[in-house]
Amino acid sequence: DFRKEIVDFYLTQTSRINNWDLVDTSCHKILGHFAFHQNQENILYDLAKSEDLWEKRMAIVSTWYYIKNKALEIVPEIVVINLNHPHDLMHKANGWMLREMGKKDDEKLIHFLDEYTLQLPRTTLRYAVEKIDPALKEYYMKLK
Template sequence: MDPVVETIRQEFAAQADPGIRKNAQRFFKEEARCYGMKTATAISIAKKYWKEVKTRDKQEIFALCEELYRSGMMEEAFVVSQWAAQLADRYEPGDITVFRHWIETYITNWATCDGLCNHAVGDFIVRYPDEIEELKRWTQSENRWMRRAAAVSLIVPAKHGEFLDEALAIADLLLTDTDDLVQKGYGWLLKEASRKHTDEVFSYVMANKRDMPRTALRYAIELMPKDLKAEAMKKDW
């Protein structure tokens, strides 16, 4: 084990709170393994140790991330999310295969999925927009976290008005997904896209609401004016 990983684990163990650990489980349907601490505490520890590893070669940092992921502990996954995002100015096109491997192999709940994808994978897509095609392939995976990842990786750029067509294309591919966490993922993506493109997202929802699960629909219209919400929620069948 790399000494920095061992030190991080020791610090997490020292900060662990059994009360927070017990309480954390209520946010997840699946088992969530964690030390038990506020997310902000875990992130501050990640930032602290980033100062020690940031001068290392990118592949070496990726190897440290893999070592952290292998524990299955949520806070260690949060360290990976922080460190991977810090590497954004060193990304190369082939790095998407690393992210795909991590999601397929180590992601086991919505928090670790969103932690990695909202920033690291999203930043990667902004730098290499052609890799949207890879996200589209993820929508066809049997792995629910790959499918959710396809949507939530565009959350931040969508919030800023970018990738509208691509967001709608991914929503199309996930439209009738039966998994509620995937539905919430693409619904969230549409909601963020609606900040700058209310009319377009409303039109999309109205055109697809007969097929769109109510969970996704409610997320998608959350930020819209009351009259548009009411129109979207009308049952016209």
């Protein structure tokens, strides 16, 4: 299968996909698409557990394809794997995908925030609540 060949090649090149721009413009279109349509979420979970920052970011940003297809369950699961990652680029990516998830299902975002707000890095929280009701946004920000 041609798509599998592309994904396999992409995965052999992760050391070269080594900045936020390369990750953010490619992984959801390649890895997210493939994992979603081939039921290969293990690819994303494996990347999320990698020691490499960029592979971790590929995992969460690839969930954007799932979000666009309203398959939201994977998003909080991938976020939680790297909830306390030390790098700001992971905080931003996690918050970005939580925000995108919230645009599709605000209740799922609120449920996640109710459980994890106190554990979230401030940047993740700030990105996640960017588009929610202003009163709720203020509530969650004040919890931190």
